[in-house]
Amino acid sequence: MKESTPEIHKKDAKKSFSFALITISTSRYEKYGNPASPDDAEDLSGKVMKELIEAAGNRVSFYRLVPDEKDSLLDAIFFALESSADIVITSGGTGLAPKDLTIESIAPLFEKDIPGFGELFRYKSLEEIGTSVILTRASAGVIKGKAVFCLPGSPNAVKLALSKIIIPEAGHIVRHVRE
Amino acid sequence: MKESTPEIHKKDAKKSFSFALITISTSRYEKYGNPASPDDAEDLSGKVMKELIEAAGNRVSFYRLVPDEKDSLLDAIFFALESSADIVITSGGTGLAPKDLTIESIAPLFEKDIPGFGELFRYKSLEEIGTSVILTRASAGVIKGKAVFCLPGSPNAVKLALSKIIIPEAGHIVRHVRE
Amino acid sequence: MKESTPEIHKKDAKKSFSFALITISTSRYEKYGNPASPDDAEDLSGKVMKELIEAAGNRVSFYRLVPDEKDSLLDAIFFALESSADIVITSGGTGLAPKDLTIESIAPLFEKDIPGFGELFRYKSLEEIGTSVILTRASAGVIKGKAVFCLPGSPNAVKLALSKIIIPEAGHIVRHVRE
Amino acid sequence: MKESTPEIHKKDAKKSFSFALITISTSRYEKYGNPASPDDAEDLSGKVMKELIEAAGNRVSFYRLVPDEKDSLLDAIFFALESSADIVITSGGTGLAPKDLTIESIAPLFEKDIPGFGELFRYKSLEEIGTSVILTRASAGVIKGKAVFCLPGSPNAVKLALSKIIIPEAGHIVRHVRE
Amino acid sequence: MKESTPEIHKKDAKKSFSFALITISTSRYEKYGNPASPDDAEDLSGKVMKELIEAAGNRVSFYRLVPDEKDSLLDAIFFALESSADIVITSGGTGLAPKDLTIESIAPLFEKDIPGFGELFRYKSLEEIGTSVILTRASAGVIKGKAVFCLPGSPNAVKLALSKIIIPEAGHIVRHVRE
């Protein structure tokens, strides 16, 4: 049972991780183009994620703002996966509207699906937003040895996902997907 | 952040919706043929749904009873999607038996899956029926700009799904899938 | 409504079921080869499952230890499905590491997916292991008229799955998938 | 070997078949709206198909012109399948351009794929257009007991497909898919 | 370029192969049950295959007759794959009728598809049966390190497939899939 002894895992584990953030929003992209950081694009959800990531001792090593278009989104994902980032997070485009294309674009790339993420995210959102949780298709998977999380675009949603699930589990996730 | 301001959404939103109901039951179909309403077919689940829908100020604009056969089911779904209904609901055929073909027949048509519906439905059923929730494959998705919900056939199941999830979220759902 | 009257079902139902257990562990396989029972392979999770199954009046009719390799795993599944077992359970290989191949190997064989099992398993694991539940892809489905459950490899995980979900629901499951 | 005796089949077989034709062309749709026949829309490929079908003693029982949009296309397919037509044919939208959505929209509905149709169509097109045959994704399948053929939009392509493959095989196809 | 030198390959190659034959025919199954060889079931296609295989110095090591039912078919495939056979061949059930379930049942198990087999089989059938080649969905793939060929049920079809494609390529195929 050695491989599941938490003590050993914790010693091995990196203490700090780098994140790639991709914000998906046609309106903001049309207004701000290619900003260097969430602050340059009034990207409130991006700012919330960056603050939570840094407050936990991690860092954002990649940031990109893209419109709700499959090709732009895939470009951003490919560069994020090739970058030094340990974990990739997208926000936006996970709803049920025709323009919401994030899940359609990214989920076919998942080599392993992480079904528990979407389930847990919606379960934890229940007390905040009630049955509206059914409107989000938030999901996660592994692509080329990195976990990719697809979050809704709202600041509250990304705050919950980052602070209650992704940041606490970052160590486990990074270790497992690379094992 | 305008598109998520609830006030604006509420003003825009239709107050009342029309539903298409499809009941899937070979035994009742053999006995009653093509009834005009749930009352004409001793379709208790259909009646429960109709009452809940009307009590909430909505209406049933389409009703069909079909046997557990893929072709009949697809026929009914196609006509329901072409009808004026805002939301389509099937009941029956979501279990694990060989004859249960609803999910096999309809899920491949989903242009967007709504994973949160099945999760929330089973979560909310837990206190009513305990771990038997794993026996249902209830699920939902978007086809041709309309949300389609596939519910189990029991009156209690449709009551829970309609009163606790679908009717309260009808406004959001209709607005989002058409956006 | 006759087909859902619990009294009738209970009278019909078999009281006792036979289980096929497949433990997936390359390290143990390399050390113990083809053991006849979990006791012969220091297979703690296998032992936990066997004890719970027998304590509930059921029995283990098939046991196999295989490495984390798709072909070995499929061999074991095929023989388990051809055996007299009513229910098939695998343990191990459901994580996110590249070597974890259980879901990749078995899920494509599911004729019907049982989405509620993975959801309920992760929900019930939440209080034991918190947000780490997202690390498991535990799932279940129906293959050739038998339910197949794919569990993580840890003794705590199999204990929870067997005692809180699978054993209590065994009667319903077996009856439904064969119906 | 009785079921393959050609004499018996020929006696049984219907002599004449009805076809549903769906022409997919955004430019023509914008110009002509909802024409009643190919002649009302300068739909040259539609006219070629109609002439070949009628010259062989069959008839066109359904005609629709739709733009290159998934929803319009699915509407047309659904109504064609519900109509009295024995065979459904679409023309247009099978190329490699982003606007070509016919295969994406229709192939997921195929209950059985008919791989030999695309192969034979491209093989027979080789002497007419040479290696450009790789530019077409023409394909066919069975939906709800009817064969559906997705052809390119050019008059030469539909002429070859109808006169060399579909019309000569109509009897076999209709009999087999309904058998 | 050594790995493609034919001389070396030929020296290495086994000279003789064993085949598993599965005949799929509900009518014959109902009449003959579980025959030990094609001769015991008036299985003309089975006899043709056996003769061609033996005439080429190979042997049939496994034979089974099953009805057109998914479960029976999967049973037969599983046992054939577990047997000593080098190559597995099914005949029957590849047409377009609702009862034709061979491709639906077996193709989802293919770990690698062999698209060229179906193409070549239909191309070589063209001069024998003309455009009727589009009625067959004959296909092949690799399952658990063995090539599986799904042929139509007619004696002429299996004769063409065996004598013109499968037997001449048996050496290459077996060596490649195991490589």
Place this chain on the structure above:
Amino acid sequence: MKESTPEIHKKDAKKSFSFALITISTSRYEKYGNPASPDDAEDLSGKVMKELIEAAGNRVSFYRLVPDEKDSLLDAIFFALESSADIVITSGGTGLAPKDLTIESIAPLFEKDIPGFGELFRYKSLEEIGTSVILTRASAGVIKGKAVFCLPGSPNAVKLALSKIIIPEAGHIVRHVRE
């Protein structure tokens, strides 16, 4: 019918195209690492492709040698797609051996499949190598607005594919996928 007038197309069309070449060979990768061109790695197939491409007035703008590993292969594909290349070609790893992973790795990324390429390549290979054509899974598709061709690793195979299909059709292909 204007859009199919060849004269207009020819005037519009770019005369010259840039190609990305990816050679997939574990043995050569282990010996040569990251060569700048096919000449630096005894990559005979790479050299054949480069010569044919340049002889036709086109150029190779991207070259990479990778082992038969999914992650390395996806890396190379992603960078090739992000490069200035008009067309991407891989060679190697399309066979039936367990180590052959090119199709498994790349085909799931195809937004549009180009079924005619594999068919035509195998058809044209028939007279060179006979029925051994069934051993190759060569295929093509569109990813992010670029055509990607997956060829076998042998010099004869790439020569046939480039000189008889890809180079003659380059102009059509590039124009169509971007249209």
